[in-house]
Amino acid sequence: MSETGHGEGRNRLERRFNALAAENRAGLVTFITAGDPSLDVSLDLLKGLAKAGADIIELGIAFTDPMADGPSIQAAGLRALDAGITLKKTLQMIRAFRESDFETPIVCMGYYNPIYKYGVDAFLRDAKQAGVDGLIVVDLPPEEDEELCLPALAAGLNFIRLATPTTDNKRLPTVLKNTSGFVYYVSIAGVTGTEAVKAADVQPAIERIKRQTSLPVAVGFGIKTPADAAAIASIADAAVVGSAIVDRIAEGLDDKGRPTPRLVEGVLEFVSSLSAGVKQARV
């Protein structure tokens, strides 16, 4: 299946956030790395995530040198690369997912080099055709917008920017300027998966961002449990969970690193519990 309507991918994210607003609840954004722990299991996980309650899927593009990620997601990337993942196969996986799910938005998260090497124009064309809705590229700040952000927007893909605790009010408009889809607020100054988030610390930042944009604000980094997710869901438009899910994948491997039959079930059960936490947050 391929998409034909201009801007359809951008609409999918917008539709999802509108639907969440109508339900008066926050969304759950779940992260896995494409190809972790194997191409087949990863596709099974991808298909299972939405059914388990993921409202938006953030799919990691594996990279050898993920400098903004902590040990869990570093390990996930290396497992995926060992399993033979490439950017091309990542897009194929998304295409396969779209055969049975046309509504769950997929945001690709990664680092610029694999995309740059693939070729920006070719990547945007192929990603759009595969059914990608947005991009999060960690090492492309607003100062480098001409590289990928502006071409992505022109191609009808969302470019989701990270705002961080170091993004002060003076800089925030620069960060928000070409952001679309949603704003991803990084709750801590640090790498993924290392520190637990405190909702009370995050709330003022969300309010600060909301004063300058009408886009939904998702919060990620340090959300480890259903209770954490619920706490964030009570104050943000979406909660992003990454390392804690990836840790469940690691736990589902045997001592030789092969996936056990329980792996997919274990990960999806955890995602269900996160979803329940998010759904209860504003009751």
Place this chain on the structure above:
Amino acid sequence: MPDAWPCPYSNISLMSQSNHTQPKDTPPETNTAAPDSNGHFGIYGGRFVAETLMPLILDLESHYRAAQDDPTFSAEFESLLTHYVGRPSPLYYAERLTEYLGGAKLYFKRDELNHTGAHKINNCIGQILLARRMGKKRIIAETGAGQHGVATATVAARFGLPCVIYMGAKDIERQKPNVFRMKLLGAEVRPVTSGTCTLKDAMNEALRDWVAHVEDTFYIIGTVAGPHPYPAMVRDFQSVIGREARAQILEFEGRLPDTLVACIGGGSNAMGLFYPFLDDPVEMIGVEAAGKGIDTDAHAASLAGGSPGVLHGNRTYLLQTDDGQIKDAHSISAGLDYPGIGPEHAWLHDSGRVTYTAATDAQALEAFQLCAKQEGIIPALEPAHALAEVILRAPDLPEDHILIMNMCGRGDKDIFTVSDALGVSLT
């Protein structure tokens, strides 16, 4: 533009300041005017970092600009280079090697005589002064061979700041003397076991540390790479090498040299030597590490065997797969064992201003031994790569051809590696 960096050896200012006001996309009029205000050397360089770090590197850049205009900063930099580092380093006529090779007249720029044994200290002095000026309380750095780690630990000790050095677990194993030196100097050496456990992974880990300690930490990058302003800033601090060499050769020979040769890992010693000569009619040759051969998978020659990509904050040539994954580098010299190269070198390579070649492990080992026996100088394995190129070229050049090679480090740290490679047991 006032010369904010008075230097006894040249009237060239430490940094070309014309780029302050130069609009983006205007091609530089000279080879010394890059980078532009966004840190671009042609298509290379830039600021490819996570948002968390972006405000920090903007802040660093503005403090660096202010320091450039502050005479007390340059005075302290110069004073420490003179009295602590031992500059100027000599420009030495390598008479016996010249006779042995029977061609060009060879000079060594003796940066191996610096305090801590390599050129790395020049940059560390500059950056620690900047760290203090910015009120930072903690120093981090990455290191491969350990020379930059030792230089960073040295200046951290000298200025009384706590210091954490990230070093690949594999490099820790093959550079034990430097690890011990760093510990003696009071630094904490953190082994990096992620990825390939070498320099690139140490740089990833230092960046991760920096993201988590943005308030109080200064990251001293050791080469002319990383996000803007690091490539330009490190080059500027290292340019003392070329400024001295230029003044010294004019004094000795009454004219500019014909050829400069330097080894390239990230490329800081080469940029330091080349930069003050870039607008002169002087041939320049950068020598990458060809490891076991460019046609094998075991080398570290990013220009000869890589392609443009984005890593560690800048666009440059990288050793990478077709899928954009970074490949392992290999060199007998841990200091050259990096899958990238400074963005200014990438630009000078594409423009043709500098010629880049490569020397294998075997060629470097041969040059290492020849230098020890002919000149009584045990070079580091890094400049032994530069010397390997000199050995190839010098015999075919006329006797009045003046060649300066940067002897950027001494070989004490390498005796275990070399004895191992030569099959000699030291225990």
